[in-house]
Amino acid sequence: MKKASIISVGNELLAGLIVNTNAGYLSRELLSMGIPTVSCYTVGDRIDSIAEAIAQAAQQADIILITGGLGPTGDDLTRQSLARFMGVQLEFNEELLAQMSEFFTKRDIKMSANNKVQAYIPVGAEAIANNVGTAPGIMTERDGKIFVCLPGVPAEMKQMFAESVADRFRQAAGGQVVLMRKIRCFGTGESVIAEKLGDLMQRDRNPLINCTVSGGIITLHIVATATDRAGAEEMIEKDARQLRALLGDLVYGRDEETLAEVVGAQLRSCRKRLSVAESCTGGLIGKLLTDVPGSSDYFTYGWVTYSNEAKIRELGVDGALIKKHGSVSAEVALAMAKGARARADTDFAIAVTGIAGPGGGTEEKPVGLIYIAVDSSELRDVQQYIFAHTREHIRYRAALMAINMLRLRL
Amino acid sequence: MKKASIISVGNELLAGLIVNTNAGYLSRELLSMGIPTVSCYTVGDRIDSIAEAIAQAAQQADIILITGGLGPTGDDLTRQSLARFMGVQLEFNEELLAQMSEFFTKRDIKMSANNKVQAYIPVGAEAIANNVGTAPGIMTERDGKIFVCLPGVPAEMKQMFAESVADRFRQAAGGQVVLMRKIRCFGTGESVIAEKLGDLMQRDRNPLINCTVSGGIITLHIVATATDRAGAEEMIEKDARQLRALLGDLVYGRDEETLAEVVGAQLRSCRKRLSVAESCTGGLIGKLLTDVPGSSDYFTYGWVTYSNEAKIRELGVDGALIKKHGSVSAEVALAMAKGARARADTDFAIAVTGIAGPGGGTEEKPVGLIYIAVDSSELRDVQQYIFAHTREHIRYRAALMAINMLRLRL
Numbered sequence: 001m002k003k004a005s006i007i008s009v010g011n012e013l014l015a016g017l018i019v020n021t022n023a024g025y026l027s028r029e030l031l032s033m034g035i036p037t038v039s040c041y042t043v044g045d046r047i048d049s050i051a052e053a054i055a056q057a058a059q060q061a062d063i064i065l066i067t068g069g070l071g072p073t074g075d076d077l078t079r080q081s082l083a084r085f086m087g088v089q090l091e092f093n094e095e096l097l098a099q100m101s102e103f104f105t106k107r108d109i110k111m112s113a114n115n116k117v118q119a120y121i122p123v124g125a126e127a128i129a130n131n132v133g134t135a136p137g138i139m140t141e142r143d144g145k146i147f148v149c150l151p152g153v154p155a156e157m158k159q160m161f162a163e164s165v166a167d168r169f170r171q172a173a174g175g176q177v178v179l180m181r182k183i184r185c186f187g188t189g190e191s192v193i194a195e196k197l198g199d200l201m202q203r204d205r206n207p208l209i210n211c212t213v214s215g216g217i218i219t220l221h222i223v224a225t226a227t228d229r230a231g232a233e234e235m236i237e238k239d240a241r242q243l244r245a246l247l248g249d250l251v252y253g254r255d256e257e258t259l260a261e262v263v264g265a266q267l268r269s270c271r272k273r274l275s276v277a278e279s280c281t282g283g284l285i286g287k288l289l290t291d292v293p294g295s296s297d298y299f300t301y302g303w304v305t306y307s308n309e310a311k312i313r314e315l316g317v318d319g320a321l322i323k324k325h326g327s328v329s330a331e332v333a334l335a336m337a338k339g340a341r342a343r344a345d346t347d348f349a350i351a352v353t354g355i356a357g358p359g360g361g362t363e364e365k366p367v368g369l370i371y372i373a374v375d376s377s378e379l380r381d382v383q384q385y386i387f388a389h390t391r392e393h394i395r396y397r398a399a400l401m402a403i404n405m406l407r408l409r410l
Numbered sequence: 411m412k413k414a415s416i417i418s419v420g421n422e423l424l425a426g427l428i429v430n431t432n433a434g435y436l437s438r439e440l441l442s443m444g445i446p447t448v449s450c451y452t453v454g455d456r457i458d459s460i461a462e463a464i465a466q467a468a469q470q471a472d473i474i475l476i477t478g479g480l481g482p483t484g485d486d487l488t489r490q491s492l493a494r495f496m497g498v499q500l501e502f503n504e505e506l507l508a509q510m511s512e513f514f515t516k517r518d519i520k521m522s523a524n525n526k527v528q529a530y531i532p533v534g535a536e537a538i539a540n541n542v543g544t545a546p547g548i549m550t551e552r553d554g555k556i557f558v559c560l561p562g563v564p565a566e567m568k569q570m571f572a573e574s575v576a577d578r579f580r581q582a583a584g585g586q587v588v589l590m591r592k593i594r595c596f597g598t599g600e601s602v603i604a605e606k607l608g609d610l611m612q613r614d615r616n617p618l619i620n621c622t623v624s625g626g627i628i629t630l631h632i633v634a635t636a637t638d639r640a641g642a643e644e645m646i647e648k649d650a651r652q653l654r655a656l657l658g659d660l661v662y663g664r665d666e667e668t669l670a671e672v673v674g675a676q677l678r679s680c681r682k683r684l685s686v687a688e689s690c691t692g693g694l695i696g697k698l699l700t701d702v703p704g705s706s707d708y709f710t711y712g713w714v715t716y717s718n719e720a721k722i723r724e725l726g727v728d729g730a731l732i733k734k735h736g737s738v739s740a741e742v743a744l745a746m747a748k749g750a751r752a753r754a755d756t757d758f759a760i761a762v763t764g765i766a767g768p769g770g771g772t773e774e775k776p777v778g779l780i781y782i783a784v785d786s787s788e789l790r791d792v793q794q795y796i797f798a799h800t801r802e803h804i805r806y807r808a809a810l811m812a813i814n815m816l817r818l819r820l
Contacts, residue, residue, distance in 0.1 A: 020430070027425055031425055031426070278693070283700065286693025301720045
């Protein structure tokens, strides 16, 4: 099995000023071709450091991918470093310069003299075309190992990888097929999921099932390795069915689906419309729902009733009810949902009221206390939750939980 | 000058399943102590790989920081790897086991037998207490170099670093002080900023001025190195003043300040209240404003009028106006803001209407076309923008631009 090593070049990365998303992206792409990444390096803009990392990577892997350091300034030293490692000179490439000139001419920009250095590549290497920016990539081989340099700008790197590099790596991987599917879950913790799955999460199993958690969404990654695509697909289908059977309605979707997309598809398929009344989430539920293109088909009205006055005047919540139970109460959540549904004339309404913190909590009503109500002609339902951690975390969790509550009712 | 190298351990990192935020966090912390990071490694859960990375890091740096691989399972091999590199055995530490038992007892959880392995550390090393989780850290020295292992869970890593490691590193750095300040800008592109700054962005300057861009916010990092704190602070103050003079009201704040925080502080200081009427941003402006604790002091009402009907019924926009100009028009944006201000009885209102895409664009009104209106008793202002890229990008940029427009009017 071919193995990869990824080198990210840049002082900004080393200083932690920008987050390195390239290495993770390339790891995932390589893994999907059956090429595991065995090491990643981040090094600064120095020829010594870059060349040393290339040498180390070449000892561990068959495919060495280097991103960054291909720009036109004196800080961009990846070309020189690769040449030093290969023990060759840099060579001026007339054709590359012509391509770059064309890039600038098309955009009606004058090419800087600096850009000329980007037309140099190590002797014996081939250039990789960049249709999005000015920095060409470099590909070369030695002792059966492939060395590829791509720009650090993620959009350029991704496009060049897809257009000019991926096929070459697939060939190198020799036909082994690795497919991945994500199963998205919401509504419980990682440990509960792990317990339900039991032996399925063993590390030497094929398909491998990995679990990651982000923002309350638990993702199970099914990674199947087989000699052909049909075989891998079959293995994934089988596991996906088993996971759904074990986890029931904790599973809300697959791959990149969001809760808001799934709920939107449900609403669209049954031709129902939704309105939302938000207090502590401040517009976040509306934002998540309208992240989905075409959401205007089912989402028509939203209110951010951040003050009591707004709850009374806009949603018709009874002031006496707020006085009696407080604005953070099951009763007010229900009244907000009922009021929103009536005002907007929708089939469903969801409402959220709570204390997102950091201030405003009491012993009786602590920070993190959230009431979520769903109202329709057939049901009126309210749930109490206490979420922990930061204001951001509490608000995000409350918004997802509200959307999920509607999903389970639909 | 002391130099650092950071090693991140974990198969999940190598597979790109989780994003490595630890390395960047530690780089920034180290840099603020005057310790630049010269290399970062990511390696899998294998003793060979981890020990090899430690050996390489020790050749390049004086401080070697390792995160991850300290858990209780068979995959957690950082302890063994450090011991192998040091050429020593692991030793059972009775006191550590007692601390862990206490952690579980306090939480009324039974300690698993697996956890016992976490009480082993290399002979000669000292343990670092973990008050947030079960995995103790490890610190040891050899040939004047410091080796520190911390858990991979970011919350545990950060707390342990701050409580037990940072001071030791500051001592090792020998008093050189590096301070950083961020100057936050909004409203133009990176190239315009770079042009205005000119020579200030030279790489060998002290303070160094770095520029990063994320979500339309341009951040200038001023990094000053001096022999004492007062000297570094003075250098930063001088540069900060110069940047503000050069950039004017493109600068909205410093360090971690958001546009919503700055506008909130302006509103609070002049005791004004704000309402928001959103169409294409779908609640995002409300979400950003209410990310700020205490925003209920000035933000009282929000509407997500995602349908024309909602604009007419909730904000009193004239249906004939929508018919004549379309819902995405300067006239409707102004009417939405005016309606929101009247309904909510606030001093200011902002309104946004536009086409976020990917569908819905025409030749005359393309995807990305956004109208933003600000209404108050003294001014009525509307601006037209055309933003590019994805739905997410267009919505986010429109929301920030709306908040920024209010900032410039206040």
